[in-house]
Every structure is written in C-alpha cells, then in structure tokens.
Amino acid sequence: MxxxxxxxxxxxxxxxxxxxxxxxxxxxxxxxxxxxxxxxxxxxxxxxxxxxxxxxxxxxxxxxxxxxxxxxxxxxxxxxxxxxxxxxxxxxxxxxxxxxxxxxxxxxxxxxxxxxxxxxxxxxxxxxxxxxxxxxxDNEKAGELCAKALIDRVGQTGKIAVMSYVPGAGSEIGRVGGFRKYIAAHSKLQIVGPYYSQSQMATALNQTTDVLSANPDLKGVFGANEPTAIGMGRALKQTGKAGKLVAIGFDGNQDLQGFVRDGTIQGIAVQGxxxxxxxxxxxxxxxxxxxxxxxxxxxGVVMVDKQNLDSAEAKNVLY
CATH class of the missing domain: 3.40.50.2300 (Response regulator)
Incomplete structure (x- = not known):
C-alpha cells in the first residue's frame, strides 16, 4: 500500500x-x-x-x-x-x-x-x-474485586496463593496485577506465586496440590481464570482442604457454580x-x-457467592 x-x-x-x-x-x-x-x-x-x-x-x-x-x-x-x-x-x-x-x-x-x-x-x-x-x-477492577472478597474472608494477615494462567496475556496482566496491588494496599497478606497453569486445568490442579502441600499454613487461594479455578477447586477437594481455606475463583461455568454451592470455593467473579x-x-x-x-x-463483572448464586443478576452471567 x-x-x-x-x-x-x-x-x-x-x-x-x-x-x-x-x-x-x-x-x-x-x-x-x-x-x-x-x-x-x-x-x-x-x-x-x-x-x-x-x-x-x-x-x-x-x-x-x-x-x-x-x-x-x-x-x-x-x-x-x-x-x-x-x-x-x-x-x-x-x-x-x-x-x-x-x-x-x-x-x-x-x-x-x-x-x-x-x-x-x-x-x-x-x-x-x-x-x-x-x-x-475491566480486568484490573475485577482483580480488585477478587482481592477484596478474599480480604473480607481471611482478614489482614497470613499467606495466600495466586494461581494464574498465561503470563503476559492482556487480561492476566490487568486481573492479577489489580489483585496484587489491592492486596498490597489494603492488607499485610503475603502472596505465594503467581503460578502459571497456561490455562490447563490439569496443570492448575497439580500446581495447587503442590502449593497446598508446601504451605500448610495457607489461608486463601485465588484462581484467576476458568480452567485454573476449576483445577484449584478439584485440588482443594482431593487434598481434603475444601472449605478449610478461602478460595476465590474467576468465571462461572457449571463446575465453578457447583464448587460455590458446596462451599469448595467461596466466591467467583463472573464476566459477561x-x-x-x-x-x-x-x-x-x-x-x-x-x-x-x-x-x-x-x-461488566458480577461477584457470585452462595447468597446470590440463584439470583437473576447471577443467572444473567453464569453459563
């Protein structure tokens, strides 16, 4: 041209x-x-x-x-x-x-x-x-929302892990960046990770299992996209840690809705x-x-937990 x-x-x-x-x-x-x-x-x-x-x-x-x-x-x-x-x-x-x-x-x-x-x-x-x-x-805003949900449930101190997906992906930079910045500004929580699953559920499951075993004092964990959060949820169940520490996930398919319903994951940030x-x-x-x-x-993004899982607002974004 x-x-x-x-x-x-x-x-x-x-x-x-x-x-x-x-x-x-x-x-x-x-x-x-x-x-x-x-x-x-x-x-x-x-x-x-x-x-x-x-x-x-x-x-x-x-x-x-x-x-x-x-x-x-x-x-x-x-x-x-x-x-x-x-x-x-x-x-x-x-x-x-x-x-x-x-x-x-x-x-x-x-x-x-x-x-x-x-x-x-x-x-x-x-x-x-x-x-x-x-x-x-707005991935940064969504990451902040997840950090706030975690702080609300685990408090100001202790150790949390970040299970992320593909390093350098635009959504990952905003989402995990927003999460980490909010944690640093609003708490004294110590972050382990991030670990990158490459958006592979099986990788996230293995990584979460390893992180749980290496950090028995972990108080919370964040799974930053759908396959990662599912792997995280399955690892919590398989290791008997479901409900014993706070888990916040991202996205809203049937698996993740099931984890919220049975208490494996306490909240999911669901995108439109x-x-x-x-x-x-x-x-x-x-x-x-x-x-x-x-x-x-x-x-937009909606934070879905046990309380609003069946609400019209949640049903509009869950899939």
Missing part, C-alpha cells in the same frame, strides 16, 4: 470512529470471523452463543467461529487472523491471546479495510490504531462472556454499516 492510500485508510478509519458516514470503506453483509483464544472452554462457547444470538438480528451476515486447541498456541491464532484477512471477511471479532504477537495481523486487516473489534483482552499500544472497538471486563459475543457482533456490524461505535465498552 502506498503512503497516500495508507493515509486515506487512516482517515476513513478515524471518520468511521466518529460515527460519521464514510462512502466506501467497508461493504455491508458477508462473513464475520469470530476468533477466540481457544474453542476448548465453556467461557468461549458462551461467547459463541452470544455472537450467534446477535447474528440473528444482523441481516445479510454469516459467522465463522474458531480458536486454537490451547490458549498458549498464539501462532495458530495469528494464522487464523491472517487467513480471515486473506478471505476478505467483512469484519473480525477477536480475543487476542497475546498483546504483541497479534498486532501485525491486525495491521494487515486494517490495511485491507477490514474492521476489527477486540473482546476480552487488550493489545499493546502499538496495535491501538488498528482496531475500531474493544469490549472487555455472552455479552462480549453479543455486543462484539453488534459493534462490528455498526462499524461495517458506518454507525457509531464506542472505542471502549465495559461488559
């Missing part, structure tokens, strides 16, 4: 962001490629449900949904984005598994006039100009994953059709 057409692309993208009409930047209708971190998780399947539902209201569009077998397979996700660009899709809804590795692929979409809406995780600043909107949980899918499709269609789209959209 020469310098002039690059400039033109940049101008048309910024015009679109302001919600003004731009004559021919994007074509309405066609395939929307939804690319997530992995297809092997209820969380991302709930995103898919939301996206499918929104597609029903968007006439003339089809949707493809894909993601790598594992969240740590960043190269596979980059290839999926590049393939979508090569297919000249109408738009891309993307949950980037790495804040830097996906930037060149997103840039290719931008150069090809394909709008990109990010969900769940951010890109580094280098990628900011190449996407039109970002829908996510269905909303991410639903609003992700809605937003990319708005961009394609030259309607206003906010650059940042907070999809």
């Amino acid at each position: 020469n310098r002039f057409s690059l400039l033109a692309a940049s101008v048309s993208a910024s015009v679109l962001m302001c919600g003004s009409m731009s004559t021919n930047a994007y074509a309405a209708g066609g395939e929307i490629a939804v690319i997530v971190k992995t297809v092997n998780s209820n969380y991302w399947q709930n995103v898919q449900k939301g996206a499918k539902s929104a597609l029903g209201d968007a006439k003339g569009y089809t949707m493809t949904f894909q993601g790598p077998a594992a969240e740590s397979d960043i190269t596979a996700e980059v290839n999926m984005v590049e393939n979508a660009v090569n297919r000249h899709v109408a738009g891309i809804v993307l949950a980037p598994s790495d804040p830097d590795a996906l930037v060149p692929a997103i840039k290719k979409a931008w150069e090809a006039h394909i709008p990109v809406v990010l969900i769940d995780s951010a890109l580094s600043d280098a990628g900011k100009q190449y996407y039109q909107s970002f829908l996510s949980t 994953s269905y909303q991410m899918g639903y609003k992700g499709i809605q937003t990319v269609v708005n961009v394609i059709e030259h309607k206003p789209a906010a650059k940042d959209i907070d999809t």
Whole structure:
C-alpha cells in the first residue's frame, strides 16, 4: 500500500470512529470471523452463543467461529487472523491471546479495510490504531474485586496463593496485577506465586496440590481464570482442604457454580462472556454499516457467592 492510500485508510478509519458516514470503506453483509483464544472452554462457547444470538438480528451476515486447541498456541491464532484477512471477511471479532504477537495481523486487516473489534483482552499500544472497538471486563477492577472478597474472608494477615494462567496475556496482566496491588494496599497478606497453569486445568490442579502441600499454613487461594479455578477447586477437594481455606475463583461455568454451592470455593467473579459475543457482533456490524461505535465498552463483572448464586443478576452471567 502506498503512503497516500495508507493515509486515506487512516482517515476513513478515524471518520468511521466518529460515527460519521464514510462512502466506501467497508461493504455491508458477508462473513464475520469470530476468533477466540481457544474453542476448548465453556467461557468461549458462551461467547459463541452470544455472537450467534446477535447474528440473528444482523441481516445479510454469516459467522465463522474458531480458536486454537490451547490458549498458549498464539501462532495458530495469528494464522487464523491472517487467513480471515486473506478471505476478505467483512469484519473480525477477536480475543487476542497475546498483546504483541497479534498486532501485525491486525495491521494487515486494517490495511485491507477490514474492521476489527477486540473482546476480552487488550493489545499493546502499538496495535491501538488498528482496531475500531474493544469490549472487555475491566480486568484490573475485577482483580480488585477478587482481592477484596478474599480480604473480607481471611482478614489482614497470613499467606495466600495466586494461581494464574498465561503470563503476559492482556487480561492476566490487568486481573492479577489489580489483585496484587489491592492486596498490597489494603492488607499485610503475603502472596505465594503467581503460578502459571497456561490455562490447563490439569496443570492448575497439580500446581495447587503442590502449593497446598508446601504451605500448610495457607489461608486463601485465588484462581484467576476458568480452567485454573476449576483445577484449584478439584485440588482443594482431593487434598481434603475444601472449605478449610478461602478460595476465590474467576468465571462461572457449571463446575465453578457447583464448587460455590458446596462451599469448595467461596466466591467467583463472573464476566459477561455472552455479552462480549453479543455486543462484539453488534459493534462490528455498526462499524461495517458506518454507525457509531464506542472505542471502549465495559461488559461488566458480577461477584457470585452462595447468597446470590440463584439470583437473576447471577443467572444473567453464569453459563
């Protein structure tokens, strides 16, 4: 692309962001490629449900949904984005598994006039100009919420462990960072970890088992995403520690709801994953059709415990 057409692309993208009409930047209708971190998780399947539902209201569009077998397979996700660009899709809804590795692929979409809406995780600043909107949980705020829930139950002193997932993932940096900052500012609790499960439930189970055995005086533990929190819950049960120390998890599938109900986990911070899918499709269609789209959209988080597990607010986000 020469310098002039690059400039033109940049101008048309910024015009679109302001919600003004731009004559021919994007074509309405066609395939929307939804690319997530992995297809092997209820969380991302709930995103898919939301996206499918929104597609029903968007006439003339089809949707493809894909993601790598594992969240740590960043190269596979980059290839999926590049393939979508090569297919000249109408738009891309993307949950980037790495804040830097996906930037060149997103840039290719931008150069090809394909709008990109990010969900769940951010890109580094280098990628900011190449996407039109970002829908996510405020992960830092969510991490703080989990830290507060833990402090409320374990008190100000003692030892807690952090079971995390993929180091460097945008959501992980915000979530675990927010958690640790809040603990440091509001308590004298000592943190063991973080340990990284690579979003593998079996790894999280083994890591939590090891941490429990190495720290018999542990008062609390935080599992920072769905597979990690499930592994953590199973480890607590298998070691006979369920209910003996405070556990706070993240996300809200059936396993985690069961752990809250039986007291293995005291609270789970549940993201609006269905909303991410639903609003992700809605937003990319708005961009394609030259309607206003906010650059940042907070999809919210609900702290679910035994008391509100069956409430309407919790049912809206659990899956």
